[in-house]
Amino acid sequence: MSETISRPFTFVKDGIFYFSRRIPKELRCHYTSSRIAFSLRTRSAKIAETRARKAADQLDEYWYHLRSLATELPGKHMLRQERVVGSGTNVQPADVSPSSVLLSEAVGIYLQLKGKGRPETFHRAAERACGYVIDTCGDKHLGAYTKADANAFRDALIARGLAGTSITRVFGTVRSVTNFAASEQGLSLNNPFAGVYYDRTAGVSDRISVPTDALAKVQHECRVIDDDLRWLVSLVSDTGMRLAEAAGLTKEDIIREADGSLFARVRPHPWRRLKTKGSERDVPLEGEARWAAERILAQENSSTFAFPRYNKTDTTNANAASAALNKWMKEYVPEGCTMHGFRHAMRDRLRAAECPADIVDQIGGWQTDGIGHVRCP
Incomplete structure (x- = not known):
């Protein structure tokens, strides 16, 4: 049988098998959707069938449990009502x-x-x-x-x-x-979920800053390949913007001043919120970020977005951008470096250049008490 033929409770998308099952009407009150669907993470029809059957069996067992809860409790009329209310x-x-x-x-x-x-x-x-x-x-x-x-x-x-x-x-x-x-x-609640002890540092690893030599390699490759994905990398690499901030920009957010300088106006949009109020700022576009901005503005297309491929729905798909770009970067950066490492690298570079601390915070949107739109001179 062909590997692409769908088995029970599955469908195939881009060669990958997915599980799909409709939730019974009487149980939909327990769910936020009318259907359960997720990737089975395989291209093999045989493996997909096994995993789908296991998932279906688990659902059958759980749904039986939910239906049991809805049935009348035997002997309910004999319960001491002063002790228990409900069933x-x-x-x-x-x-x-x-x-x-x-x-x-x-x-x-x-x-x-x-x-x-x-x-x-x-x-x-x-x-x-x-x-x-x-x-x-x-x-x-x-x-x-x-x-x-x-x-x-x-x-x-x-x-x-x-x-x-x-x-x-x-x-x-x-x-x-x-x-x-x-x-x-109107309840007076002593919240038991407050003040619970656990090791807040457990499993937390430090973010790795992209080293200077790796930064140069990545930026060089971006110029060589010269496509919208590499423009996004270049834009982040020389601004320190969060990836979602850059991916959600419109062309109108890239502003050219009278003297020819460029800056990006980072502001909230319906399709992309900002992490904090202090994240709303103007970011100067210099170096590779300016090159990327010029390439974006030069594109002749009808989209208002700087990166249309990540704004096809009502929400900027920053997760997809992160997955694709982190995978591409692995060849050029040390192990553990990601797109977020450019943000840490920018802070290190600004400090090395003795840029004032308040300007560093404003450029990166690290300040949380509210900032004005100030650009580093």
Whole structure:
């Protein structure tokens, strides 16, 4: 049988097999989509069939569990009502406020009110973080979670192999969701997910700055190849911009002044938000960054974007840019160097040139207290 023929629960895209299965209507309330789809990471039909069948079996078992929770509990009329209110896993202890909500409901409140106009990543982060809590401790009322639950949650995250910084982000999201929902419901909550101890440095590696000789090699190759991907590399390499900041630029964001100098106006767009308020700034375009900007402006196409290939949807696809460019750079930079290393290298270069610290911060958008649009002279 041909390797490209789709097997049960699979489809093929660019030669890669993907799993796909529609979620039963009665269970869609538990999901954010009507279908589950993900890459099986193989081009082999035989391997894809095995992996798809395993995933389908896991879903069948879990869906049976969900359906069981929805059934009437035998002997429910015999339960002591003063001790338990409700049934199934979503049991509400008698000492929990009637206005309390389940964590799954808290996520809905949080995203409905705070998620408006926020990117999809914001929604996914809240759903994923609280999903971890529910997987570990169950979907409880906010006031029913204990410090023991929070510690068990921490241990589960560590067991997943998350670095200290990732655990910090997950806990921060859970605290935000629970505190916000509690405030909206008028609950007095002593948040058990606050003050949980773990090693915040575990699994964290220092970012590697791109060395000067490697920087020269990469920039030389960019001139030789001379395409939009290499323009993006050159732009980042001599500005220190975050990759998403550069990939989300429009041609109008590249501004030519009366004296012929160029600068990039980094500002928030509907398709690309900025990391902090201090990230909004003007960045001078010199060296290879100026060459890249001139090549971008010289292009005769109808797109308003500097890099159309990464702005085909309503969100700048910086992840795709990062994957492609990091892979290309491996041949020219030391092991561990990535596109983000240009940002660290720019800070080192500005310091070596004795550029004032406040100007260094403004060029890179490192200052978080708010900055004016100042360009290094």
